[in-house]
Amino acid sequence: MHGRGGSAREEITIGVVGARRAVQRVMSVARESGAPHWRLVAVAAEGDVFRQVAKVASRIDVCLFCGPISHDLAVRGGVLPVPATYVPVDGSAIHGTLLRGILDGVFDPLRISIDSVTDSDVEHSYAEIGLSPSQVRVRPYVRAESADFVAFHRDLYERGDTTGAITTLPDVAAELKDAGVPVLIMVPSESTVRHALHTAGLLGSEAKLDGSRMVTMIVRVPRSSLPPHTGPSSYAYQEFKLALYRELLQEARPMDAAVLARDERSYLVVTTMGSLRMATDDLTVAPFIAGIADELSTVVEVGIGLGRSTREAEQNAQTAVDKKSSGDADTAFLVGLADAVIELPARRRPAGRQPTVLESSDASRAIDVLARLAKAMKDDGEDESSVLDAERVAEVLDVSRQTARRTMRMLVDEGLAWPMPPARPSKVGRPPQLYQLLVEKLPR
Numbered sequence: 068m069h070g071r072g073g074s075a076r077e078e079i080t081i082g083v084v085g086a087r088r089a090v091q092r093v094m095s096v097a098r099e100s101g102a103p104h105w106r107l108v109a110v111a112a113e114g115d116v117f118r119q120v121a122k123v124a125s126r127i128d129v130c131l132f133c134g135p136i137s138h139d140l141a142v143r144g145g146v147l148p149v150p151a152t153y154v155p156v157d158g159s160a161i162h163g164t165l166l167r168g169i170l171d172g173v174f175d176p177l178r179i180s181i182d183s184v185t186d187s188d189v190e191h192s193y194a195e196i197g198l199s200p201s202q203v204r205v206r207p208y209v210r211a212e213s214a215d216f217v218a219f220h221r222d223l224y225e226r227g228d229t230t231g232a233i234t235t236l237p238d239v240a241a242e243l244k245d246a247g248v249p250v251l252i253m254v255p256s257e258s259t260v261r262h263a264l265h266t267a268g269l270l271g272s273e274a275k276l277d278g279s280r281m282v283t284m285i286v287r288v289p290r291s292s293l294p295p296h297t298g299p300s301s302y303a304y305q306e307f308k309l310a311l312y313r314e315l316l317q318e319a320r321p322m323d324a325a326v327l328a329r330d331e332r333s334y335l336v337v338t339t340m341g342s343l344r345m346a347t348d349d350l351t352v353a354p355f356i357a358g359i360a361d362e363l364s365t366v367v368e369v370g371i372g373l374g375r376s377t378r379e380a381e382q383n384a385q386t387a388v389d390k391k392s393s394g395d396a397d398t399a400f401l402v403g404l405a406d407a408v409i410e411l412p413a414r415r416r417p418a419g420r421q422p423t424v425l426e427s428s429d430a431s432r433a434i435d436v437l438a439r440l441a442k443a444m445k446d447d448g449e450d451e452s453s454v455l456d457a458e459r460v461a462e463v464l465d466v467s468r469q470t471a472r473r474t475m476r477m478l479v480d481e482g483l484a485w486p487m488p489p490a491r492p493s494k495v496g497r498p499p500q501l502y503q504l505l506v507e508k509l510p511r
Contacts, residue, residue: 079271081264082123082149084110084141085133086237089254093133093154096260105268112137117144124148129271131263134235135208150270152349154255154263156208156235158188162196164233164253173249174231180204180223181253182216183235204229217242224248265409266350272403282343283380285388286315286355287333287368297331310363318358322346333388335381340373353399353411360413361468364499371411373403414469433481434509436474439463441506456499475502483508 081097083090090109097107108127110119120130120141132138132153141147161184165176177198181189185207193200206219216239220232231249234240243250255263288311297304315326315334322345324338336355338346346354359367370388374380383402390400390408397413443463444455460471478484485503 078104078106079129079268080106080108080127081267081271082108082110082120082127082130083133084116084120084130085112085137087111088237089133092254093131093260093264096257097264099257100261100264102264102268105264112140115144116141117147120151121148127271129267131267136236152263152266152270154260156183156255157259158184158192159256159259160253161189161192161233163256164251165192165196168231168233168251173251174229178202178228178230179233180206180220180229180231181233182206182219182239183208183253202228217246220250221246221248262409269350269401269403269409281374281377281380282338282340283372283374283377283384284336284338284354285329285333285368285370285372285381285384286336286359287370287388289366289368290332292365293332307363307365311359311365311367314359314362315355318346318355322354335384337377337380343371347411350401350409350411353413356397356399356413369399371399371401373401433478433483436464437478437483437504437506438509440504441509444504454501454503456501458499460502472500475500478502478504 083093085093094107094109097105108123110123110130112119112133116137117140124147127149129149130141130147130151132141132151134156135153138151138153141151161181168174168179169176177200181203182205184205186205189200189203189205193203204219204223206216216234216236220229220234220239220243223229224232231251232243233251233253234243235253237252240250240252294301294303294307299305312326312328312334315336319326319336319338322336322338322342324336324342327335327337329335343354344350353369354371355369356367359365368388370384370386370390372380372383372385372387374383387400387402387408390402399411399413401409401411403409440455440460440463444450457468457471457475460466460475461468464471464474466474475484475486479486479502483505485505486500
């Protein structure tokens with residue numbers, strides 16, 4: 068295996084698995100990325116994909132599959148002998164594909180079918196360009212076989228429901244063309260491929276392969292979120308520190324991590340690479356950011372550092388959190404060996420369509436939500452007209468707090484709830500928003 072030397076820039080051999088064109092594109096992006104420590108090996112995704120990977124396992128450090136389908140086919144064959152990841156299919160490439168379809172006159176973008184992406188991806192992409200996706204049909208990837216996608220697109224086109232199709236699979240595109248269905252292939256954006264390459268490089272590094280490698284995280288509160296007085300005599304500040312420390316301990320416990328106060332506004336969290344991988348779904352979601360935002364209504368900056376020693380890991384964590392302070396509030400950075408840097412989102416991408424009732428502002432939907440909330444409060448012996456917050460709404464509807472907040476804003480917009488003053492305006496951070504349900508507006 069490669070990458071076993073003592074150099075800070077070990078050579079990482081990445082096996083790129085997929086169809087010929089997809090592999091060529093990944094390799095092209097890798098060359099443009101200018102990472103001299105990457106060595107790429109093409110692996111054909113034909114026949115028994117697991118066996119193809121097993122043949123080259125002794126010559127590679129990590130597998131990068133060109134899409135989720137080839138990855139899943141390989142995993143079905145058995146336990147992969149090396150770490151693996153794949154280039155995700157998301158909505159980042161929808162705009163370019165729509166533009167090609169319009170310019171080339173392939174289809175009407177308002178009446179098409181799209182596979183492999185989620186309803187949320189399509190809704191957001193269309194909203195950004197001011198179009199309605201109400202007549203766009205979507206089939207997300209849920210480990211479906213290619214034949215399912217072919218039938219999905221072909222049946223819609225033959226019924227006259229769509230004017231063409233967008234697919235991510237060359238085999239599907241070929242079958243649709245043979246059936247006379249106008250079709251375009253959507254490929255991941257260069258930034259998506261580049262991010263997947265960086266993740267694969269990190270997975271293949273010695274730090275990733277060795278589950279006991281040291282990891283240090285810095286969790287820092289921006290100065291703008293601190294109260295004016297941060298001394299020991301400030302009750303609000305001490306209360307905030309206690310609440311933050313308690314939340315950090317709760318999230319760190321499953322990682323078997325130690326939490327140490329670093330200075331007046333930051334903490335060190337020390338764990339191992341193996342524990343971090345489990346807590347972040349193999350480096351696909353950032354720790355702490357979403358949980359602290361939901362529980363304390365406070366923004367925190369998180370930087371993650373890998374290293375051969377605690378000192379090196381902390382230095383990399385400092386670099387990551389400084390990079391974070393100038394970046395997106397909903398991401399964290401990880402700085403590892405061989406100068407590997409990847410960006411982790413605060414929350415997982417939705418696996419499919421969000422519940423319709425929580426995304427629509429239709430009056431009948433809002434009435435239904437109001438009725439459910441009122442019934443739940445009455446069943447629990449509470450006054451159905453009393454106030455409640457997002458936490459209670461999330462509990463009743465079995466959704467996240469973020470979705471619960473959107474739901475309550477929907478009720479306010481429909482005139483079915485009133486936003487109330489916060490219960491504890493003196494509390495550090497954003498106090499929870501309370502809402503008064505207007506149950507008298509329910510039909511009797």
